[in-house]
Amino acid sequence: MENNEKNVYGGDVVAGRNPVAEALRAHRPIDCIYMAKGQRGGQLAVILAKAKELGIPVKEADSRKLDHLCNGASHQGVAAVAAAREYASWEDMLALAEARGEPPLLVICDGLEDPHNLGAVIRAAECAGAHGVIIPKRRSVGLTYAVGKASAGAVEYLPVARVQNLTALLEELKARGLWCFAADMDGQPWDQTDFTGPAAIVIGSEGRGVSRLVKETCDGVVSLPVLGQVNSLNASVAAGVLLYEAVRQRKGRSGK
Numbered sequence: 001m002e003n004n005e006k007n008v009y010g011g012d013v014v015a016g017r018n019p020v021a022e023a024l025r026a027h028r029p030i031d032c033i034y035m036a037k038g039q040r041g042g043q044l045a046v047i048l049a050k051a052k053e054l055g056i057p058v059k060e061a062d063s064r065k066l067d068h069l070c071n072g073a074s075h076q077g078v079a080a081v082a083a084a085r086e087y088a089s090w091e092d093m094l095a096l097a098e099a100r101g102e103p104p105l106l107v108i109c110d111g112l113e114d115p116h117n118l119g120a121v122i123r124a125a126e127c128a129g130a131h132g133v134i135i136p137k138r139r140s141v142g143l144t145y146a147v148g149k150a151s152a153g154a155v156e157y158l159p160v161a162r163v164q165n166l167t168a169l170l171e172e173l174k175a176r177g178l179w180c181f182a183a184d185m186d187g188q189p190w191d192q193t194d195f196t197g198p199a200a201i202v203i204g205s206e207g208r209g210v211s212r213l214v215k216e217t218c219d220g221v222v223s224l225p226v227l228g229q230v231n232s233l234n235a236s237v238a239a240g241v242l243l244y245e246a247v248r249q250r251k252g253r254s255g256k
Contacts, residue, residue, distance in 0.1 A: 012145070014080040015075040017044065021043065092159050105200075105250075106133070107201050108166065108201070135163075183222055
């Protein structure tokens with residue numbers, strides 16, 4: 001494998017110390033960097049510092065993981081996985097809403113780890129006319145090739161931002177006039193929640209839901225009815241239902 005080809009997962013991988021360092025220097029969109037466990041000296045220390053400066057997550061990996069990621073190519077203990085596209089900023093999303101003359105509608109994903117789920121959320125958000133999706137830098141899948149594929153091309157049209165701290169983000173959004181709602185089981189009914197104004201909907205992770213601190217920082221909690229035996233909906237399905245409730249309200253349509 002060359003230093004920049006498709007890996008076994010279908011995404012672009014930059015393998016080796018010099019190629020990764022050059023990719024960082026050129027500000028190539030990078031989703032994350034995998035570095036061999038226990039190796040932090042020499043050029044790897046420089047790569048680590050540059051990644052930290054650019055806000056790119058660095059994950060430890062054993063040699064088998066790196067070998068698999070790079071299809072057995074010489075990686076010298078480091079490999080970078082390119083993002084499907086460049087990340088936007090949440091300020092870009094508010095500017096997009098303003099340019100459209102619409103109240104902002106954002107989706108915040110609190111720790112989604114399944115690329116198919118995140119891709120489906122991005123697809124639903126783009127179809128519903130939302131202005132962006134926001135994910136955390138840690139404990140979340142990024143804009144990988146699999147996410148882009150699952151979004152059915154929606155990542156090409158919808159801004160996706162990645163932030164360091166979701167609670168700090170929520171405070172910033174609230175200060176800008178957005179109402180932030182966490183989707184969870186113990187909230188007010190989805191159809192009795194006002195989504196007509198500037199709003200952000202927080203969708204929790206597949207297993208843990210919305211984290212406690214994020215939930216406490218939100219203005220309210222909104223719930224969907226679960227009438228069957230399974231006690232929760234898939235994250236992307238919940239996002240889609242809530243987004244289209246916002247669409248219904250914003251279009252002024254009744255339930256008749």
